[in-house]
Each structure stands twice: as C-alpha cells, then as structure tokens.
Amino acid sequence: MTDSLISPVPELAPPRKAPQAVTDLVENIERTWQFARPYREEVEQEFYRLLFHLSPSAREFFPVSMQAENGRVVRALIRVLRLVHRPDDLVPVLRQLGRDHRKFELHPSHYEAVGTALLGSLKHCLGAVWTPEVERAWAEAYTLVARAMQDAAADAEADGVEPPYWTGTVSEHHRLSWDLALVRVELDQAMPYRAGQYVTVEVPQRPRLWRCLSPANAPRTDGSLEFHVRAVDGGWVSRAIVGHTQPGDVWKFGAPMGCLQVDRESRRPVLMIAGGTGIAPIQAIIDDLGRWVDNPETTLLYGARHWDDLYALDRLYSFSTSNPWLTVWPVVEDTSSTPDAEQATTAEAVTRWGPWTEHDILVSGPAAMIEATVTELLRVGVHPSQIRYDPFLTA
Ligand SMILES: Cc1cc2nc3c(=O)[nH]c(=O)nc-3n(C[C@H](O)[C@H](O)[C@H](O)COP(=O)(O)OP(=O)(O)OC[C@H]3O[C@@H](n4cnc5c(N)ncnc54)[C@H](O)[C@@H]3O)c2cc1C
Ligand code: HEM
Structure with a gap:
C-alpha cells in the first residue's frame, strides 16, 4: 500500500462554509488520522479481525485471500469520512455508493459492524489520543455517511426499478495491444447509466474482487457495453481480464456511478x-x-x-x-x-x-x-x- 492512496483529493470547489460543529468534527478526524497514519497496516488488520468477529456473515463479501483485498475497504472508508466537511461533493457520491452497495445485499447489522470495527481498530492503534471527543467525531462522521448510503439504497429498493446488481455475458474479447483488451458485454437487463459514468465489476476469474471500469460507449438499446482494460503490474483483476476473459463469461455489475458529463x-x-x-x-x-x-x-x-x-x-x-x-x-x-x-x-x-x-x-x-x-x-x-x-x- 502506498501513502498516496489515502492522501487528500485536491481541494476543488471551495467547500460551503461548514457549521462549527462540522469543523470541530473534521479537525478531530484529521488530527487523529495523522497520528494513526503510520500504523495504517495495523489499523487495517485490526479492522478486518474485528469485523469478521462481530459479523461472521460479512466474511462472505470478501475474497478468500484477504491479501487480494489489501485493505481497500478500510482505506476507502477513511477516505470518505475525511470528506465529511464537503457535503456538496460527498452526498451525491454517497447516494451512488449506497446504490452500488446493494450488490452485496447488506443488512443494517453489516453497517453497524463496519462502524464498530472501524472505531475499534482506530482506538486500538491510537492509545491515549483516542479521547471521548475523538470517538464522538469518528462515530458522528460514520453515522452521517452510513445513513446517506442506506437511505439511497432504501430509496432504490422502494422505487423497485433497479435490481441490486446487473449481469451480462462477454461476447467479445480481443487485445488492442499486449497489455490492453477490449471486452464487449451484453447485459441481461437494461442498465440506466449516463455516458461518462463507471460501474464496479466482478469477473468470474476473481470472485469477490470488485473493480471500477468505465463503459466506452453511450447506452445502447441492445444493452451492449464496451470496456477497455489495461493490465497493471501485479494487478489481481486487470491481468485476469486481459489474459483470461472468454466469450460466455458472466460479469456482475454494481449501479452506475460518477459525475463526468457535458452540459x-x-x-x-x-x-x-x-x-x-x-x-x-x-x-x-x-x-x-x-x-x-x-x-x-x-x-x-x-x-x-x-x-x-x-x-x-x-x-x-x-x-x-x-x-x-x-x-x-x-x-x-x-x-x-x-x-x-x-x-x-x-x-x-x-x-x-x-x-x-x-x-x-x-x-x-x-x-x-x-x-x-x-x-x-x-x-x-x-x-x-x-x-x-x-x-x-x-x-
Ligand atoms: C472511476 C474509475 C474508473 C476506472 N475505469 C477503468 C477502465 O475503464 N479501464 C481500466 O483498465 N481501468 C479502470 N480503472 C482502474 C481499475 O478500477 C483498477 O484499479 C485497475 O484495473 C487495477 O486493478 P487490479 O485489480 O488489476 O490491480 P490491484 O490488484 O488493485 O493493484 C495492483 C497494483 O497496481 C497498482 N495500480 C492499481 N491501479 C493502477 C493503475 N491504474 N495504474 C498503475 N498502477 C495501478 C496498485 O497500487 C497496486 O500496487 C478505473 C478506476 C476508477 C477509480
Ligand atoms: C459507511 C459505509 C461504507 C462506505 C463509506 C463504503 C465505501 C466503499 C467504497 C468507496 C468502496 C470502493 C468501491 C470499489 O472500488 O469497489 C467499497 C467497496 C466495498 N465495500 Fe464498502 N463501504 C461502506 C460499507 C460497507 C459495508 C457495511 C460492507 C460489508 C460489510 C462493505 C463491503 C465492501 C466490499 C466487499 C467492497 C469491495 C472491495 C473490493 O473488492 O475492492 N462496505 N466500499
């Protein structure tokens, strides 16, 4: 894992002036994260130990080898929580993420377990820095984020239009160069994505390892999606896609995400x-x-x-x-x-x-x-x- 993976995103839009309570919350999170950062591998290990202890059923969402997971979820969680002072940017992302997470068919207890494991793992590594005030800050941020995701998932459920995930069959796979493949997938059910959005994908060669891929075509009435996948060095999923995808493979997709579009x-x-x-x-x-x-x-x-x-x-x-x-x-x-x-x-x-x-x-x-x-x-x-x-x- 490299440090840059959890460095802040560039400050783009000046954040809407946050209320004092939110400012305090973020300061507490940022300050304590700087203490925890050198111990992030310990935080990750403790997070998964606690999560699977609190919620054995959560283990099923993760790959057999946790080496392949490589702390992605806990890193993503911390990254999201560190953005709570930017609600204008974060809320739309959380709504999309909540819809995406319907693919796991989560129970509220999974959200509770993830929150408890996150706080527990930080506490474990922070020692005396973990004060009641700090704990309140992380708990509040997690609650805000988890609620936004669960609300979005519940709204999608209530609409009854979208499935929790989509499936599609690979109809074409060819190399554009030694490390780059074009893959075409025919969806079994229409997916309402906007050109420019991306989806998380699970391929049969790498069960329970989801990766983001961007369709390279605008939505088609025939439901076909074109992907361009580059094999990265040491990459678990991209190398499997480029090297081993076959026509007939069934791919699984989460709900579309992303904000790229032209007005x-x-x-x-x-x-x-x-x-x-x-x-x-x-x-x-x-x-x-x-x-x-x-x-x-x-x-x-x-x-x-x-x-x-x-x-x-x-x-x-x-x-x-x-x-x-x-x-x-x-x-x-x-x-x-x-x-x-x-x-x-x-x-x-x-x-x-x-x-x-x-x-x-x-x-x-x-x-x-x-x-x-x-x-x-x-x-x-x-x-x-x-x-x-x-x-x-x-x-
Ligand atoms: C919004 C979004 C859209 C994306 N769309 C596409 C797409 O259309 N096509 C596509 O091929 N990929 C796309 N990606 C990247 C893709 O999701 C995976 O991250 C990438 O395929 C590597 O996954 P992996 O499992 O092979 O590597 P991992 O096993 O996750 O990582 C292995 C090693 O490679 C490094 N690494 C990860 N990604 C890259 C990278 N991009 N370049 C160099 N090193 C890397 C990691 O730090 C790690 O050291 C997108 C990513 C995002 C966030
Ligand atoms: C506030 C709550 C949560 C947040 C902010 C969050 C955030 C994220 C993000 C940003 C990703 C990365 C998307 C991707 O690249 O695949 C992700 C993936 C994932 N999340 Fe969550 N998540 C939350 C809750 C949960 C819960 C409750 C579970 C199940 C117990 C869960 C399990 C997973 C799994 C298994 C992945 C895929 C990891 C991979 O293969 O790379 N998440 N989450």
Whole structure:
C-alpha cells in the first residue's frame, strides 16, 4: 500500500462554509488520522479481525485471500469520512455508493459492524489520543455517511426499478495491444447509466474482487457495453481480464456511478483531458454527443506515455472528421520513437495551450494524472466549479 492512496483529493470547489460543529468534527478526524497514519497496516488488520468477529456473515463479501483485498475497504472508508466537511461533493457520491452497495445485499447489522470495527481498530492503534471527543467525531462522521448510503439504497429498493446488481455475458474479447483488451458485454437487463459514468465489476476469474471500469460507449438499446482494460503490474483483476476473459463469461455489475458529463445546454466550450484508459468514459460522452449535430466546441487533450498507448486515436480522428465540433490533440511524454509528436504530460499541456477560463472541463485518467492536471488548471486560474472529475475513493 502506498501513502498516496489515502492522501487528500485536491481541494476543488471551495467547500460551503461548514457549521462549527462540522469543523470541530473534521479537525478531530484529521488530527487523529495523522497520528494513526503510520500504523495504517495495523489499523487495517485490526479492522478486518474485528469485523469478521462481530459479523461472521460479512466474511462472505470478501475474497478468500484477504491479501487480494489489501485493505481497500478500510482505506476507502477513511477516505470518505475525511470528506465529511464537503457535503456538496460527498452526498451525491454517497447516494451512488449506497446504490452500488446493494450488490452485496447488506443488512443494517453489516453497517453497524463496519462502524464498530472501524472505531475499534482506530482506538486500538491510537492509545491515549483516542479521547471521548475523538470517538464522538469518528462515530458522528460514520453515522452521517452510513445513513446517506442506506437511505439511497432504501430509496432504490422502494422505487423497485433497479435490481441490486446487473449481469451480462462477454461476447467479445480481443487485445488492442499486449497489455490492453477490449471486452464487449451484453447485459441481461437494461442498465440506466449516463455516458461518462463507471460501474464496479466482478469477473468470474476473481470472485469477490470488485473493480471500477468505465463503459466506452453511450447506452445502447441492445444493452451492449464496451470496456477497455489495461493490465497493471501485479494487478489481481486487470491481468485476469486481459489474459483470461472468454466469450460466455458472466460479469456482475454494481449501479452506475460518477459525475463526468457535458452540459450541452450551457453552450460553453468544453475541454476534455484524458490519460490512459481514462479515454473510455470520454469516448462514451463523445459517442453520446455524436447523436446531435449542434454541440459545444470541444477540445480533447489525449495524453499517454508513448504514442502507441494512444490506442483510441485513430477512431477519434475519424470521428472528428465528420463531427467538426471536436478537435483532438494528442500529447506524449516520451517522444524518442515519435519525434514529431507534441511532448508533454497532460498537466504541462493545459498550461501550454489555453486559456481555459471559459471552458467546462472534464478530467479522466489515473489518480496521479488527475491530481497533477487539476492542480495545474487551478494554478493557471481556472475556477474550481468549471472542473469535473470522479473522486478517487479507492485505488
Ligand atoms: C472511476 C474509475 C474508473 C476506472 N475505469 C477503468 C477502465 O475503464 N479501464 C481500466 O483498465 N481501468 C479502470 N480503472 C482502474 C481499475 O478500477 C483498477 O484499479 C485497475 O484495473 C487495477 O486493478 P487490479 O485489480 O488489476 O490491480 P490491484 O490488484 O488493485 O493493484 C495492483 C497494483 O497496481 C497498482 N495500480 C492499481 N491501479 C493502477 C493503475 N491504474 N495504474 C498503475 N498502477 C495501478 C496498485 O497500487 C497496486 O500496487 C478505473 C478506476 C476508477 C477509480
Ligand atoms: C459507511 C459505509 C461504507 C462506505 C463509506 C463504503 C465505501 C466503499 C467504497 C468507496 C468502496 C470502493 C468501491 C470499489 O472500488 O469497489 C467499497 C467497496 C466495498 N465495500 Fe464498502 N463501504 C461502506 C460499507 C460497507 C459495508 C457495511 C460492507 C460489508 C460489510 C462493505 C463491503 C465492501 C466490499 C466487499 C467492497 C469491495 C472491495 C473490493 O473488492 O475492492 N462496505 N466500499
């Protein structure tokens, strides 16, 4: 586990002025988390020990080897709780997360056990720092978050429209390069996602390990979803998908999540910035916009380490010739094999070109790329409210 996985997300929108009680709560959480941080592996171990002791049935949600889980849930929980001072950003995410968690068919006692295990594991590692005031702060934050998720799940249940999860069958799997696969899945039941959203996915080769993937196409009436999956070094799920997916495999999906979208009505120009497979949700949005002739002027800055990694470029160029509202600008970090290419990271490219002060901006890609690019956009004077990206609650 690396430290960056639990570092704060960049401060985007200035948070709505939080009431004093919330400020105190957050200060207590932040202060004690800084104490607990060096012991996070101990916190993680103690969390799972307590959770499975308090709720043996919760063990079934996790993989046989907890090594593969690698503390993801407890890290995600702490990350979410540290955002309670940003309700405008957090509440929509929690509502989506609550709907996503319906895939586990949780009982309220599971939420209680997770809360108790989290507080118990922090207390175990914090010793004298764990005062009644600190305990109250973590408990209140957890209660707020858990309630928002459970309410959203209950609302979805009451609507009776969405299943707790979706299934689909792989109809196509081919490699776009040695470490990248295109996978097409035919859903068994319509999924109401918006182009640009992502879903959590469970594949048969890696039971009970859920990963976020972004459909690369706008919703289709035939229910087909296209995914681009890159195998990462040491990756449990991505390597299994790229190396071992077969037509006929059944994939399971949680409810759609994410905030990437274009407001066509605003008529403001759009800047899209994509790195790696972060092009997938951007391609879905472009696919969706392609249904209209009249779209905002859109610039896509598409970056990768090497030219060959810009796997979607030909398709995007060909789309832009018949859709003049779209301009595609490729950038690569390493130009040794393509000296004519524009050399830059996406963060450098946004400062080289621009200004972007009139644009609605979408950023999509690996967490580090989003963080660097957003930081640079803010530095050159873009207002936080102009920028959209999905929060990295996990890694
Ligand atoms: C909102 C969102 C949308 C996503 N959409 C896609 C998508 O469309 N296509 C896709 O291929 N992936 C996508 N991802 C990434 C995906 O969810 C997984 O994180 C990724 O496939 C790695 O999972 P794994 O199980 O193979 O690796 P893990 O076993 O979880 O991790 C193994 C090692 O790889 C490192 N690692 C994890 N992810 C990355 C990464 N992206 N780059 C480099 N190192 C990494 C970890 O820190 C760890 O050291 C998305 C992630 C998010 C948050
Ligand atoms: C306030 C309560 C909770 C919050 C904020 C929360 C948050 C999250 C987040 C952000 C993820 C990551 C999504 C992903 O990348 O897969 C996640 C995954 C998960 N959560 Fe929760 N969760 C909560 C409650 C629970 C409960 C009660 C359980 C069950 C006991 C649970 C079990 C899981 C599991 C099994 C995963 C998938 C982990 C993986 O395979 O990577 N969560 N949760």
